[in-house]
Amino acid sequence: MSEDASSYPPIEPTNFDLIVVGTGLPGSVIAAAASANGKTVLHLDPNPFYGSHFASLPLHDLSAFLNPHFTPPPSAASDGDDHTPVTLIQRPLYSHVGISNHAPEEFTEEYSRKFNIDVCGPRVLFCADKSIDLMLRSGANQYMEFKSIEASFVYDESSRRLVSVPDSRAAIFKDKSLGLMEKNQLMRFFKLVQQHLAGDDGGVENSRISEEDLESPFVDFLTKMRLPPKIKSIILYAIAMADYDQEDTQICEDVLTTKDGVDSLALYNSSVGRFPNALGALVYPIYGQGELPQAFSRRAAVKGCIHVLRMPVIALLMDKCTEHYKGVRLSSGQDLFCNQLVLDPSFTVQLPLASSPRDPLRESLQVLGLRDVKRKVARGICITRSSLRPDSSNFLVVYPPRSLYPEQVTSIRALQIGSGLAVCPSGMFVLYFSTLCHDADKGKELLHAAIDALLMLPESGHPESNTTVQSDIAAEVKPTLLWKALYIQDLTMDQLESISYAPIPDGNLNYNDLLDETLKLFQKIYPNEDVFPDAVSPENPEDDYESSLDS
Template identity: 25%
Template sequence: MESLSDTLWDVVICGTGLQQSLLALSLSRSGKKILHIDPKEYYGGPDAALSLEEAQRWQAEHASASATASSIFNSATILQSPEPANLPSRSYSLALSTQIIHTRSALLSQLVSSRAYRQIEFLSVGSFYVFKPSSDAQIPPTLSRIPSTREDVFSTTAIPARAKRSLMKFLKFVLDYDSESNAEVWRSHADEPLTTFLASQFSLDNELQAYVLALTMSLDQNVVTRDGLAVINRHLTSMGVFGPGFAAVYPKWGGLSEVAQVACRAGAVGGGIYILGTGIEKVVDQAEVDEPVEVVLSSGTTVKTTWLVLGTEDQPEAGAEQISRLVAVVTSPLASLFEVSVEAAPAPAVAVIAYPPGSVITKDGIASEQPVYVYAHSSDTGECPIGQSVLYFTTRTCPLAKALLEAALESLLTALESPQCLYQLYYQQSHGSTSIQSKGTLVHLPAPSLNLAFDDSTLESIHEAWKMVMDGKREDIDEEYMVFADREGEILAIKSKARVCTTHFISIPSDAA
């Protein structure tokens, strides 16, 4: 076997984040020589799911109080309850960039057409809730479930009859919002805040507006009408695609980190070479455009490659959007959040809770100006032991972001009968570059999206990089992208490697693509 330095690689990919890993998946049947490396000792990069030990090391690396050119993550801190003193590290798998995936997402279609979906266990995302603070200190805050289907609206007793009619009118409108007649209604308001459009065109009061805004999954209170309608339409049209009662799924064992690992596994089966704990020390400038790129690895080995693909998770842009995250492990299964709300629906493993602006108040009495979202994950996700849950809080970064997220955690625990918090990890994340960049045969993929739901536009840069590597000048080459036939014996090999699933996971049909 040739050594790394003796091989002329077709492509070297650095980083095992979701985008780099999906690129490796797309190239896994190409017959090209692929070297896939990562300076980390684990897969997933900015999309990784970490054990507590890994999280401890990760926090030390990203503890700086300000975003620098070294990482899109900063200000990481850990707080652990003294009781119990020692949590079993490998019993936890805490996701750095938690996103749900709508059932109509192009990502799911590509996982099906590439046959990678067979190695992933998808769990349903259940109810969406709006947090309602209490004006009486003696009465705990509450969570109000959002009705998002016709049946939900008719059956709920939380909304008066007249308001139901207004909400039903809006839901009917948004399901067909891009038709010619409906587009005439909203296009003149496209760049106005969605709240203004809801009040003027549908007479929705503040409470109903809070329900609608929660479905946008936007961290911006002033999300514009154009963007808000598109996301709500995606949510409503995704409802029931793979079964009743849910519009989105979440991959078991760490979300997008699991997708990245499965994609890398496919790359390895296709002949790719994988090396963790090895990054790039230096890229030697090409003397000629057509010459291979010379890359010095951190191990000291020099390799040559036709294409070099890098991520940009270590290159935040000045003034880039920033969000703050708080991950909390609590001593309760939070069973009330994961109840089946529709007959014959699978038991959900994820619930979504939205805090409208003003509903979170710090200890100093300062109210939140932007929404806060919480993903509640049961132990069925494989991210914590049975009897516990993981809460993922997110809001836009501001000077009081950490205090606001801590206040949101405290108020949610009060609403959920005050379980104990065992562990907290706080950090900030910047957006970085937003589009693919290339110079010669050196390609930089964009930084991960900060959206709370997977953004299919992420896939465009992967497709573009694939065409570069494949020299995609043929008109019909796109027909080959992420479309693979079963390998002989592949299903048996997959079954032998797959984890045993004891939860209610979603079966995605093979014709979903």
């Protein structure tokens, strides 16, 4: 906190339909949707910035955010006849944080403020995905601008090079790394998928995918289509974005069905060419991903939502009769009351001491279970002074499982963003990495292998990793690493019977699953309300969105 919360004037009014604590993307969407439905909403955040775990921050602020020093709140004294305060505490979502500055004379605190670094990267938006549609419905797109991600590449294990992802017919014809037979096989496969999605057999027998095939593993269907290993890998990991090695069913934790694989191809295919100003399937917001929660917060403010930053919440107010929450206590000492409450995932309840063998309040706050107990996502951020490819600034790189070393069982994704997107000073480039893992050491080992394959490290080696990866990226001199951050984010979250939690950042490349979860939470809170009911869909939503897409 940069300012004492007690110096704030009291918040008026003191009663709300909904209080949301944390300005992350899910909380901002819920606040905007509730405000659009005429609800009185208060949106609080203990941070001095919007976005919470979905923010884009300067380097200095990022370091402080990943290594927070939470001051335990004072025990909330009970001073009401009809409610009991239960202390809220914040716990870090990140562990094993390691930050290396290899150019300290350059990365001063003043210079670090010229960066806008995504906390939950790498992230992109597909031109046809749910996040774009939701922005159009809500009007949040009016507060954002986007640029195209110029290309996608896959790391080829045999050549140790980045090869283009042929994601359209034109790209297939232009791709010099594919032979004529491979191009014909890929064209036939894409044609079958398009006919299946269109529900049109074109008068040709067996031009639809059978129900049996749709329920089978996607990798088996690709083998049945006689696609070579290289093409299968590109489709599975660089287009369908599978996380785990689909070839090894004993290790794969999330087998992609043909139906889900075809749906992913449909999203990718419908994203290519949706907007004339977008070169491919993917776009990225100018100034970083933190613009998304800010856009929805602005939309909420237009509808009357009150936003207060630098305002910690120190306790829940629980009704003594119903054991249901009825409000919150701020660090300023003020009590606010609400019908519904949504908490940031970093908050947890400090359970009160049991006053009796069966304390109803304690029982009502017991953690019911943990979601994704073992899964984590390892994230990395690297800064360089030159691009991985001289002909492109903004692009995606996918490392399929086993492409770096035999024990690599998950995909690794990397996203390079240049200064044209206002995330770093001119001449600098930011690289985001992520991969799923169960163990922090294994997660960092995966990230180190991916970084070693693309960048030249100032150090001679990594004590954290015993993996050595040789590389020959397009016969170019690899960029030198200037600054690096590695950290592990848990994918676990408390589930309390009477408290709603905003979803935590997941390990996906886009926001589709996270927004599905967010909208389900909104419908749980307001089952009889439509999301953004007063939003007027333009006759040509693409034209409306194009106005925010910078070519």
